[in-house]
Amino acid sequence: MALDIFRIHRSPFLLSMWLICLFQGNFSLLSLSDSDGARFIKTFADVFENTAIRPVKNFTQPLEINLTIQLHAILGLDEKQEILTTYLWMEQRWFHDFLVWDPSDFSGKDLVALPKEKLWLPDVLILEMVDEDKSAETPYLYVHHTGLVIYGKPLRIVSSCNLNILYFPFDVQKCPLTVSSITFSDKDMKLHIKETSEEITSKSKKVFASKGEWELLQITASEKSVLEDWGSYDFISMEVTMKRRPMFYIVNILIPSAFLMLTDIVSFYLPAHSFDRASFKMTLMLGYSVFLIIVKDLLPSNSSHTPLIAIFFLVSLTFMVSSLFETIIIINIIHQNAKQRKPIPAWMRTIVLNYGAKLFWRRGKPPVYHQISRVPLATKITVQDCEMRSSLSEEIDALQALLNRIAEGVEEIKQGLERHDQERELEDEWLQIGHILDCVLHSVYCIFFTAFLLTLAVTWLM
Structure with missing residues (x-):
């Protein structure tokens, strides 16, 4: 079995061994020291060894660093x-004064890629960084035959930024990035910035890859x-x-909250003399509280600023609580016990039953027992007649x-009807006051x- 396998793979094996021997023979004719790269390394060996010194001939002369920055993503x-x-x-x-050559000396090569460890590098950093840069390393840089060094690298910047979340989710944030x-x-x-603010913004918007929560508006540099x-x-x-894209928060926070508040406003049209209105408002307020607990993680938290949307939720909950208190007061006015019901004060009768009824187009009901309570005095039978x-x-x-006895009974019935008529009339007046006050508080x-x-x-x- 092993012999058969060797016979099958014998031809490719012999061919590969022949190619290896051929390449080794050719490589033996070449010398790495004769290549342009080796001669370039030997020519500038002193430059590559002295990477700790600024590459200027005049040590009192400052080195000019030109920067180009493009924002790719937030x-x-x-x-x-x-x-x-x-x-x-x-x-x-920047220009390296000691790394200049004639391209004709190196087969016309005018641009060389070198490991960044071979040259002096400026210690340019972003001062607002609060964490290490975890971006990919760029091991090489370009050197032009004129001495121009081009070193580009990606940066993942984790920087501090003083935020103003007052207008969340319609906020615009401005975060500084200082290079020094x-x-x-x-x-x-x-240090010099090579491009204007308009050019930096235009190029950054072209390469901007983030389609998430933030939209790039402008980059200013000076x-x-x-x-x-x-x-x-x-x-x-x-x-x-940068500007926050608010659609997510509008759909998931503002619109549901607006629907709950609209339901609370419409609930005023439920009958005020029904206890279902109070229970409905309590259920609605409980649902709104659960909604606030759910959306709590979506709201930004900052010790220095409170967003307006949090104030909106707090005021909305306050309005719900006040509407529940209003309902309790109205139900207490309407459903108070007949024995506890007091006569209506003159000022309340004037303000509420007169002016309030005219303002809200409400009129009091006529007494139900008014005609029955009028018993003619001529029908009274006295003892003198008997x-x-x-x-x-x-x-x-x-x-x-x-x-x-019949006359006494009729007199008692008449007095009872008069008392009942007065109680019913007082009850209708308090009911009318409750409805008018309900309209007033609803309007307020x-x-x-x-x-x-x-x-x-x-x-x-x-």
């Missing part, structure tokens, strides 16, 4: 810790010099202006006693809530 913004995570590309260019040297002052190294105790330092001050007939017989005396509720919404909308949009 990876995230932590409102609680006020940390911005961005991904950008930074390219640095940690060691060299402006006497040793000067050169500054800050005087410290031990020298003056150059800075490249940039400011990234004594005029003293000549009647004993049957008439018995009838007289019976009529006296709608006016104040509408004013609050308009103020909030103007503040957000402006």
Whole structure:
């Protein structure tokens, strides 16, 4: 079995061994020391060994560093810790005075890629960084035959940013990114931004890959010099202006909250004398509280600012609680016990039953027992009328006693009907007061809530 396998693979094996021997024979004729790369390394060996010194012939002359920056993505913004995570590309260019050659000496090669460890590199950093750079390493840089060094690298910047979340989710944030040297002052190294703010913004928008929560609006860059105790330092001050995309929060937070508040306003049209209205408002308020617990993780938290949307939720919950209190008061007015019901004060009768009824087009109901309570006085049978007939017989005396009892009973019935009529009329008046007060409080509720919404909308949009 093993012999058969060897016979099958014998031909490819012999062919590969022949090729290896052929390549080894050819390589033996070549010398690595004769290549252009080897001669280039030998020519600038002293330059590659002295990487700790600025590449300038005149040591008092500052080295000019030209920067090009492009923002590729906004990876995230932590409102609680006020940390911005961005991904950008930074390219640095400077002239190396000791790395100049004639392209004809190296087969016309005018641009060479070298390991970055072979040359001096500027210590340019972003001062707002609060975490290490975890982007991919770029092991090489380009060197032009004129001495121009081009070093580009990606940066994953985790920087601090003072946020203003007052207008969340319609907020616009401005985060600074300051580029500077940690060691060299402006006497040793000067920083320059190669492009204008408009060019940086335009190029960044073309390569901007993030389609998430944030939209890039503008990048401004300027050169500054800050005087410290031990020298003056150059800075490249940039400011990234970005706008939050609010559609996610509108759909998942604002619209459901608006529906719940609209339901609370419409619930005023439920009968005020029904206990179902109070239970409905309590259920609605409980549902709104559960909704706030659910959306709590979507809201930004910051110790220095409170977003307007949190104020909106708090005021909405306050309006719901006040509407529940209003319902309790109205139900207490309408459903109070007849024995506890007091006469209506004159000022309340004038203000509520007169002016309030005219304002809300409500009229009091006529007393139900008003016609029954009027018993004509002529029908009253007195004792004097019965004594005029003293000549009647004993049957008439018995009838007289019976009529006296009937007259007393009728009088008691009349007084009872009058009391019932007064109680019913007082009950109707208190019921009418309850409905009018309900309309008044409903109107005040709608006016104040509408004013609050308009103020909030103007503040957000402006």
